[in-house]
Amino acid sequence: MSTLERDPDDGMVQVIDEEGGVVGDVPDLSEDEFVAMYRHMKLARHFDERAVSLQRQGRMGTYPPLSGQEGAQVGSAMALAEDDWMVPSYREHGAAMVRGLPLKETLLYWMGDERGSHIPEDANIFTPAVPIASQIPHATGMAWADKLKHDGETDRAFICYFGDGATSEGDFHEGLNFAGVFDTPNVFFCNNNQWAISVPRERQTASETLAQKAVAYGFEGVQIDGMDPLAVYKATAEALEKAKNPDEGERRPTLIEAVQYRFGAHTTADDPSVYREDDEVEQWKAKDPIPRLERFLRGQGVLDDDRVAEVEESVREEVADAIDAAESTVRPDPESMFEHVFAEQTPEIRRQAEEFAQLRERHGDEAFVEE
Amino acid sequence: MSTQDQEQAATQNLTLVQSVRDALATEMELDDEVLVMGEDVGKNGGVFRATEGLYDEFGEDRVIDTPLAESGIIGTAVGMAAMGLKPVPEIQFSGFAYPGFDQIVSHMARLRTRSRSRYTLPMVLRMPYGGGIRAPEHHSESKEAFYAHEAGLKVVIPSTPYDTKGLLISAIRDPDPVVFMEPKLIYRAFRGDVPEGDYEVPIGEAVTRREGSDVSVFTYGAMTRPTMEAAEELAGEGIDAEVVDLRTVSPMDREAIVESFKKTGRACVVHEAPKTGGLAGEITATLQEEALLYQEAPVTRVTGYDVPYPLYALEDYYLPNAARVADGIKEAAEF
Numbered sequence: 188m189s190t191l192e193r194d195p196d197d198g199m200v201q202v203i204d205e206e207g208g209v210v211g212d213v214p215d216l217s218e219d220e221f222v223a224m225y226r227h228m229k230l231a232r233h234f235d236e237r238a239v240s241l242q243r244q245g246r247m248g249t250y251p252p253l254s255g256q257e258g259a260q261v262g263s264a265m266a267l268a269e270d271d272w273m274v275p276s277y278r279e280h281g282a283a284m285v286r287g288l289p290l291k292e293t294l295l296y297w298m299g300d301e302r303g304s305h306i307p308e309d310a311n312i313f314t315p316a317v318p319i320a321s322q323i324p325h326a327t328g329m330a331w332a333d334k335l336k337h338d339g340e341t342d343r344a345f346i347c348y349f350g351d352g353a354t355s356e357g358d359f360h361e362g363l364n365f366a367g368v369f370d371t372p373n374v375f376f377c378n379n380n381q382w383a384i385s386v387p388r389e390r391q392t393a394s395e396t397l398a399q400k401a402v403a404y405g406f407e408g409v410q411i412d413g414m415d416p417l418a419v420y421k422a423t424a425e426a427l428e429k430a431k432n433p434d435e436g437e438r439r440p441t442l443i444e445a446v447q448y449r450f451g452a453h454t455t456a457d458d459p460s461v462y463r464e465d466d467e468v469e470q471w472k473a474k475d476p477i478p479r480l481e482r483f484l485r486g487q488g489v490l491d492d493d494r495v496a497e498v499e500e501s502v503r504e505e506v507a508d509a510i511d512a513a514e515s516t517v518r519p520d521p522e523s524m525f526e527h528v529f530a531e532q533t534p535e536i537r538r539q540a541e542e543f544a545q546l547r548e549r550h551g552d553e554a555f556v557e558e
Numbered sequence: 559m560s561t562q563d564q565e566q567a568a569t570q571n572l573t574l575v576q577s578v579r580d581a582l583a584t585e586m587e588l589d590d591e592v593l594v595m596g597e598d599v600g601k602n603g604g605v606f607r608a609t610e611g612l613y614d615e616f617g618e619d620r621v622i623d624t625p626l627a628e629s630g631i632i633g634t635a636v637g638m639a640a641m642g643l644k645p646v647p648e649i650q651f652s653g654f655a656y657p658g659f660d661q662i663v664s665h666m667a668r669l670r671t672r673s674r675s676r677y678t679l680p681m682v683l684r685m686p687y688g689g690g691i692r693a694p695e696h697h698s699e700s701k702e703a704f705y706a707h708e709a710g711l712k713v714v715i716p717s718t719p720y721d722t723k724g725l726l727i728s729a730i731r732d733p734d735p736v737v738f739m740e741p742k743l744i745y746r747a748f749r750g751d752v753p754e755g756d757y758e759v760p761i762g763e764a765v766t767r768r769e770g771s772d773v774s775v776f777t778y779g780a781m782t783r784p785t786m787e788a789a790e791e792l793a794g795e796g797i798d799a800e801v802v803d804l805r806t807v808s809p810m811d812r813e814a815i816v817e818s819f820k821k822t823g824r825a826c827v828v829h830e831a832p833k834t835g836g837l838a839g840e841i842t843a844t845l846q847e848e849a850l851l852y853q854e855a856p857v858t859r860v861t862g863y864d865v866p867y868p869l870y871a872l873e874d875y876y877l878p879n880a881a882r883v884a885d886g887i888k889e890a891a892e893f
Contacts, residue, residue, distance in 0.1 A: 328636060329638070329640060329641045358633060
């Protein structure tokens with residue numbers, strides 16, 4: 188039976204339990220793919236730890252950590268086909284990395300360099316949106332455009348990521364409502380990490396689940412264990428397939444609520460100990476997606492101590508290289524501020540750019556830049 | 559389009575709103591990627607008939623009746639445009655654009671910059687604006703300054719049927735997002751010759767509606783009419799006013815503004831938007847920055863008042879009319 192067709196009363200979709208034991212249908216992945224999934228998750232975790240540490244050392248600005256959410260990000264991103272599209276929020280560095288966004292770009296972006304938000308031309312990733320939920324209508328519009336361009340047929344699906352807090356925003360409603368009405372090939376992937384900064388999930392809605400909100404839009408919603416990468420992979424793959432090839436009378440969109448937990452702060456600018464108990468964090472840490480997948484893969488004979496050590500070593504190297512590359516990147520040309528406003532500079536922007544160039548010449552950059 | 563082509567092209571005598579429709583139909587005919595979307599734009603043809611007949615001509619996939627949701631309309635149009643379509647979403651009245659304001663300022667205006675031009679938005683957000691139509695609350699405001707203040711947006715406000723078609727075609731062809739504000743007071747106030755087929759009126763260029771030597775009067779949109787009336791009236795009193803219609807309020811044609819002012823040394827700016835933070839302030843500042851030594855008199859401003867737009871029993875007192883504009887011009891002329 189399809190994951191999407193389950194009775195919601197059965198509880199969350201799970202494939203492996205907290206001990207890594209099999210409790211559902213294991214998706215059909217090759218050994219290499221399982222190892223890749225594990226490596227991506229380890230990479231996301233290590234990157235995250237280094238990024239937080241860079242921020243603490245004053246080498247990077249405010250940064251939103253993802254630890255605890257690797258299963259949801261990697262599991263879902265791996266389910267995407269090459270032609271599918273990802274429309275992320277600002278916390279999906281792990282998912283974007285799976286899709287080919289170099290770690291260096293992510294670092295540059297959080298180091299305040301606009302060049303970091305240029306997505307490579309060959310990666311189907313939309314530029315991350317910061318205002319909560321505002322990317323949801325974009326994802327709907329992108330999927331809708333694809334459908335309109337192909338006379339109602341489409342062989343691509345568009346996954347949109349957002350958090351539990353986003354489900355309270357008007358754009359969540361408007362984006363999902365349009366998707367239902369125009370039957371767009373979308374997967375709405377809600378990373379329910381329990382906290383919108385300091386406000387708990389219960390304060391966002393009196394609905395029992397977030398997944399059930401899909402009912403109001405006329406399409407399926409499913410609640411999954413977001414810390415079980417295999418459940419995430421399976422549910423996302425099925426939702427993507429339905430978006431592209433729905434059965435007769437079936438609506439294309441799906442809302443997936445991936446239940447998970449953010450181990451760290453919302454961003455490096457807040458202190459979660461102010462609003463939540465350590466006990467709660469410890470309870471969720473027991474569900475950590477990485478040891479869980481590792482135990483499963485060891486049990487399957489896919490991983491052993493040597494392979495784990497190999498992965499850890501290569502992940503450390505990759506992150507260190509990305510940090511070196513980002514930190515050795517020459518600061519952006521200050522005049523680049525006046526570029527990419529319009530296809531052609533307007534006379535007034537040109538005039539201001541010239542004035543700015545003269546100012547720099549007159550005073551020198553040291554007059555402007557505070558270290 | 560060359561003068562010769564203009565002579566050869568057949569012309570139609572259209573109202574301003576008919577020329578909106580004509581521009582949409584013309585571009586949709588020429589470019590399959592252009593589509594129209596919004597509330598009541600399809601079967602109903604738009605509450606002002608700006609999209610009349612397009613649904614029958616181009617079908618429901620290109621003339622799309624959407625749910626009643628401004629953020630959804632603008633936000634999905636952003637997604638469509640990023641994927642290479644050229645959506646022309648309509649907001650039924652500019653006073654109802656605000657639920658979509660976040661999409662306009664956070665995304666429409668910024669996506670090119672944010673993505674370093676990987677994603678660009680060839681979209682046009684149409685909205686009728688302005689007062690004088692005896693409408694209920696929220697149907698009469700003139701808030702172009704909001705959009706002109708936002709870097710990354712172009713803001714166009716036509717005042718004639720000819721310009722409306724040419725500017726809307728330019729806006730649709732522009733690779734960047736354009737807010738196209740239509741003066742609904744003069745949607746049907748008069749007709750003008752509009753060529754059949756496609757032609758462009760360039761964005762960012764003002765036009766002199768009346769040559770004059772005593773005072774430069776800068777205006778746009780629906781206020782162009784009372785301004786012209788006032789200028790004609792004052793001609794009888796020996797004041798020769800030059801009327802410059804900006805047509806685009808962002809990017810503003812500063813060169814044309816300064817050039818006219820250097821000739822006259824006196825200026826009056828007319829808009830129906832409230833005075834504080836209105837574009838008259840921007841124009842005045844430009845004049846003192848670039849042509850101070852030409853200045854013979856204080857720049858006068860004839861604008862809406864800094865009060866919430868009144869219900870229509872009082873709107874005639876709120877909106878600048880020919881008498882108020884004439885006073886403003888005289889004040890500049892006689893200083």
